[in-house]
Amino acid sequence: MTLLTVKDLTKIFGGLIAVNDVSFDVAKDSVVGLIGPNGAGKTTVFNCITGNYRPEQGVIEFKGADITGMAPNRIVKMGVARTFQSIRLFPRMSALENVLAGRHCRLKSGFLACMLHTPAQRREEKAAIERCMDELEFVGLSHLYADMGGALAYGQQRLLEIARALASDPELLILDEPAGGMNDQETAGLVELISRIRERGVTILLIEHDMRLVMKVCQKLIALEHGALIAQGDAETVRNNPDVITAYLGVDDEKW
Amino acid sequence: MEQFFQQLFNGLAVGGIYALVALGYTMVYGVLKLINFAHGDLFTIGSYLGLTMLVSWNLSGLLPPFLGMLVVFVMVSLFVALIGWALERAAYRPLRNASRLSAVVSALGASIFFENAIMLVYGARVYVYPDFLRPDFVLNIFGVAIPAMRIIVITVTVALMFGLWGFIQRTKMGAAIRAVALDQGAARLMGINVDRVISLVFLIGPALGGAAGLLIGVYYGQIDFTMGWNYGLKAFTAAILGGIGNIPGAMLGGFLLGVTEAFAAAYIAVAWKDAVAFLALILILIIRPTGILGERTADKL
Amino acid sequence: MKRRVFSIVLAGVICVLPLFCNPYWTDVCVSVGLFALLSLSLNVMLGQAGIFNMGHAAFFAVGAYAAAILNTVCQWPIFLTMIPAGIAAGVFALAVARPIIHLRGDYLLVVTIGIVEIVRIALINDVFGLTGGANGIFNISRPSLFGVKIYKGWQFYYLVWGVTAVSMLLFYGLWRSRFGRALNCIKEDDIAAEGCGINVVGYKLAAFSLGAFWAGMAGAIYASKMVTIAPESFNFSESVLLFAAVILSGGSQLGVLCSVFLFFGLPEVLREFSDARMLIFGLAMMAMMIWRPQGLLPPLPRRYRVAAAAGDGKK
Numbered sequence: 001m002t003l004l005t006v007k008d009l010t011k012i013f014g015g016l017i018a019v020n021d022v023s024f025d026v027a028k029d030s031v032v033g034l035i036g037p038n039g040a041g042k043t044t045v046f047n048c049i050t051g052n053y054r055p056e057q058g059v060i061e062f063k064g065a066d067i068t069g070m071a072p073n074r075i076v077k078m079g080v081a082r083t084f085q086s087i088r089l090f091p092r093m094s095a096l097e098n099v100l101a102g103r104h105c106r107l108k109s110g111f112l113a114c115m116l117h118t119p120a121q122r123r124e125e126k127a128a129i130e131r132c133m134d135e136l137e138f139v140g141l142s143h144l145y146a147d148m149g150g151a152l153a154y155g156q157q158r159l160l161e162i163a164r165a166l167a168s169d170p171e172l173l174i175l176d177e178p179a180g181g182m183n184d185q186e187t188a189g190l191v192e193l194i195s196r197i198r199e200r201g202v203t204i205l206l207i208e209h210d211m212r213l214v215m216k217v218c219q220k221l222i223a224l225e226h227g228a229l230i231a232q233g234d235a236e237t238v239r240n241n242p243d244v245i246t247a248y249l250g251v252d253d254e255k256w
Numbered sequence: 257m258e259q260f261f262q263q264l265f266n267g268l269a270v271g272g273i274y275a276l277v278a279l280g281y282t283m284v285y286g287v288l289k290l291i292n293f294a295h296g297d298l299f300t301i302g303s304y305l306g307l308t309m310l311v312s313w314n315l316s317g318l319l320p321p322f323l324g325m326l327v328v329f330v331m332v333s334l335f336v337a338l339i340g341w342a343l344e345r346a347a348y349r350p351l352r353n354a355s356r357l358s359a360v361v362s363a364l365g366a367s368i369f370f371e372n373a374i375m376l377v378y379g380a381r382v383y384v385y386p387d388f389l390r391p392d393f394v395l396n397i398f399g400v401a402i403p404a405m406r407i408i409v410i411t412v413t414v415a416l417m418f419g420l421w422g423f424i425q426r427t428k429m430g431a432a433i434r435a436v437a438l439d440q441g442a443a444r445l446m447g448i449n450v451d452r453v454i455s456l457v458f459l460i461g462p463a464l465g466g467a468a469g470l471l472i473g474v475y476y477g478q479i480d481f482t483m484g485w486n487y488g489l490k491a492f493t494a495a496i497l498g499g500i501g502n503i504p505g506a507m508l509g510g511f512l513l514g515v516t517e518a519f520a521a522a523y524i525a526v527a528w529k530d531a532v533a534f535l536a537l538i539l540i541l542i543i544r545p546t547g548i549l550g551e552r553t554a555d556k557l
Numbered sequence: 558m559k560r561r562v563f564s565i566v567l568a569g570v571i572c573v574l575p576l577f578c579n580p581y582w583t584d585v586c587v588s589v590g591l592f593a594l595l596s597l598s599l600n601v602m603l604g605q606a607g608i609f610n611m612g613h614a615a616f617f618a619v620g621a622y623a624a625a626i627l628n629t630v631c632q633w634p635i636f637l638t639m640i641p642a643g644i645a646a647g648v649f650a651l652a653v654a655r656p657i658i659h660l661r662g663d664y665l666l667v668v669t670i671g672i673v674e675i676v677r678i679a680l681i682n683d684v685f686g687l688t689g690g691a692n693g694i695f696n697i698s699r700p701s702l703f704g705v706k707i708y709k710g711w712q713f714y715y716l717v718w719g720v721t722a723v724s725m726l727l728f729y730g731l732w733r734s735r736f737g738r739a740l741n742c743i744k745e746d747d748i749a750a751e752g753c754g755i756n757v758v759g760y761k762l763a764a765f766s767l768g769a770f771w772a773g774m775a776g777a778i779y780a781s782k783m784v785t786i787a788p789e790s791f792n793f794s795e796s797v798l799l800f801a802a803v804i805l806s807g808g809s810q811l812g813v814l815c816s817v818f819l820f821f822g823l824p825e826v827l828r829e830f831s832d833a834r835m836l837i838f839g840l841a842m843m844a845m846m847i848w849r850p851q852g853l854l855p856p857l858p859r860r861y862r863v864a865a866a867a868g869d870g871k872k
Contacts, residue, residue, distance in 0.1 A: 050752065052752070071758075072751040073754050073755055073756045073757065076754030077754055081754075082752055088746055088748065088752070089746075089749070090742050090745040090746060090750075091745065093738075093742070093745065093858075094858055094859075094861075096861055096863070097738060097859065097861075100735075101739070101742045101753045104735055104739055104742075104754055104755050105753070105755065109734065109735060111763065114730065114731055114734035114735060115730045115731045115734075115736075116730060117730050117734065121734065125734065125735070129863060133863050145861075146860075148858070168754050
């Protein structure tokens with residue numbers, strides 16, 4: 001079953017075509033990788049899906065509903081959560097509060113309930129804290145729940161961002177370079193974490209430069225170059241596609 | 257028709273003064289991405305310093321009138337430039353790497369500081385520029401009587417703008433300013449001394465602002481210590497109108513705002529004159545925040 | 558802990574202060590209380606959500622004028638006008654904020670300055686023929702509570718500080734809920750907040766209208782205290798003072814109270830320096846941003862009770 005469909009997506013920045021007529025599908029319960037050299041337009045595709053950019057052309061459908069140009073927060077509520085390439089935590093809020101922020105859109109207490117701390121509000125808050133502690137546990141950060149987001153180590157910050165995204169009950173999780181800045185050991189942990197996320201029934205779409213990680217976790221790959229799609233299909237085929245190899249050669253060949 | 261041309265020239269004269277102040281906002285914004293809220297008060301300092309030199313030091317009496325004015329003009333610009341330079345060193349440079357809003361708050365603090373410093377030094381009353389400075393003859397242009405003062409102000413402001421434009425476009429230092437405005441990091445890598453460029457901008461902008469302060473004193477004849485906010489906001493509106501960070505934009509915006517205001521005062525109501533300018537500001541920010549000449553840039557996520 | 562002791566002492570002092578004050582000083586304390594209420598309402602948007610509003614006096618003015626008009630034209634008792642005054646200010650804030658709320662901090666600041674100036678000019682020009690032009694509105698009646706007419710200084714003192722205390726409690730509840738967290742997230746990083754599913758525009762508008770609502774209620778109290786209101790009481794420098802007080806406070810309610818005493822109480826005590834107070838505040842704003850950008854008393858991190866299983870990692 002198709003969870004996400006991107007059709008004829010085009011995004012232009014002041015005359016520069018960042019993404020040119022890209023189409024692909026993401027099937028439910030799969031892990032899909034978006035690859036390509038720097039500046040290929042991968043993050044721009046992500047930002048169009050998450051509603052941060054409004055594409056000039058094309059349609060994005062999630063679970064059959066058109067989400068093109070919808071506000072980012074509404075897209076999260078529909079079940080698409082994301083992490084950022086340049087980590088965007090709330091640095092002066094605790095790890096737990098960062099995850100609670102991700103839980104926010106699933107909480108229902110209204111303005112007056114919040115002001116007066118009604119019993120229903122307290123119950124909801126308590127349940128939310130438990131759920132968010134579970135998410136911290138899931139990524140292995142529960143012992144740091146009271147630490148400020150900005151005080152965590154780099155790899156931990158990436159994990160915290162994933163926990164924050166998971167707290168919003170996503171069906172599709174979009175990870176922008178999750179292994180960026182991680183050491184080998186942390187990357188190995190991330191591979192294992194991604195498979196555990198998938199076991200929860202969350203579909204994953206990720207951008208990653210570390211090809212070893214990509215080949216370990218992704219079933220399907222989509223390759224972009226200069227904003228255009230050059231190959232898509234199962235991981236092994238795309239990896240051996242001559243166009244993809246040419247696109248990467250001389251740019252980043254040591255990563256292969 | 258007579259009134260139309262009268263108001264047009266009045267608007268152009270005031271607009272030229274706005275444009276001079278707007279240049280200071282726009283240049284600082286260009287290199288630091290900071291709204292220098294204290295700039296309006298530097299303008300006020302210019303008009304007070306000018307008054308002191310003209311009246312207390314009697315510079316206009318000691319020298320022949322034209323030469324005296326010229327000396328005062330240069331000295332005011334120099335003094336205000338030095339204050340601007342010191343302001344950057346004390347209040348903005350320590351915050352270069354802090355969040356942008358910290359610098360904005362610091363700028364507000366500087367503005368409050370300057371305004372009250374002027375009040376403490378000069379007292380909280382309105383000052384009047386000596387009358388004899390204003391040439392009272394009237395030029396007859398195509399049958400329309402235009403006071404010479406307006407023509408002089410327009411000429412001086414346009415001359416200063418052309419001077420600045422030449423400096424920015426033709427000299428090596430001007431190129432360095434343009435480079436820093438485009439990309440500070442890259443400019444530094446190309447061997448440009450960014451700190452020196454920023455200091456230079458904080459000399460030029462306030463110098464023009466101080467000169468504008470002197471002109472407004474001569475033109476309207478009346479100054480008070482709170483006027484920096486009002487003219488500052490108008491000039492800032494002009495800078496936004498033309499596209500902040502854009503030098504020709506500030507000039508265009510200044511003239512446009514001055515003329516709009518003059519016409520609004522003449523044809524709508526004088527009492528709403530200031531409201532028109534602020535309404536214009538709000539509308540531009542809603543409809544086209546990049547201004548007339550500004551270019552749209554994508555937010556980097 | 559130290560803060561808790563300090564708040565209790567402060568609350569105690571505020572409770573008994575009028576017993577030791579002559580009418581003049583009681584009056585000063587009433588104004589300080591009004592400014593505290595106003596600063597707390599500005600803190601909702603500026604301190605908690607990071608919305609740079611420098612035109613708070615505009616909402617204060619709308620509330621005061623709404624109360625004054627309802628009282629003098631429609632003969633409503635002033636207490637009944639408090640909520641409508643708040644609503645008037647809140648709706649006005651919502652209407653003006655809707656198109657500008659997405660603007661960046663520094664732009665928003667300039668636009669709100671424009672709004673406060675436009676409001677003042679509109680009041681002077683007697684819009685709708687209701688505001689009385691430059692002279693303002695006279696003969697606003699004093700409030701009466703349960704048949705007791707409030708007109709003495711100490712009565713106003715307890716009225717103003719009572720409202721302030723209730724407001725602080727309500728706001729405190731808000732800060733310790735998802736609402737307050739959402740505002741803090743927006744202050745920290747609005748793009749990340751949006752990416753987490755927080756309706757950034759909705760919450761900013763909510764904070765804006767809530768703060769304006771409270772400022773409007775403060776305006777009603779002010780109108781009944783002064784009996785006369787005029788456009789010049791709501792000028793731009795009032796907004797600047799409030800803005801500076803909230804920025805320097807750091808954003809906690811206790812911090813706001815402290816900076817209100819510093820900004821509005823201290824100059825009365827040190828009369829001979831009152832001319833120089835703005836000079837000093839200007840310097841303090843610069844110095845604070847350089848050496849203590851988080852402000853006088855930033856809010857303490859919220860603490861959460863978490864299940865014992867995870868508690869072992871607590872430091």
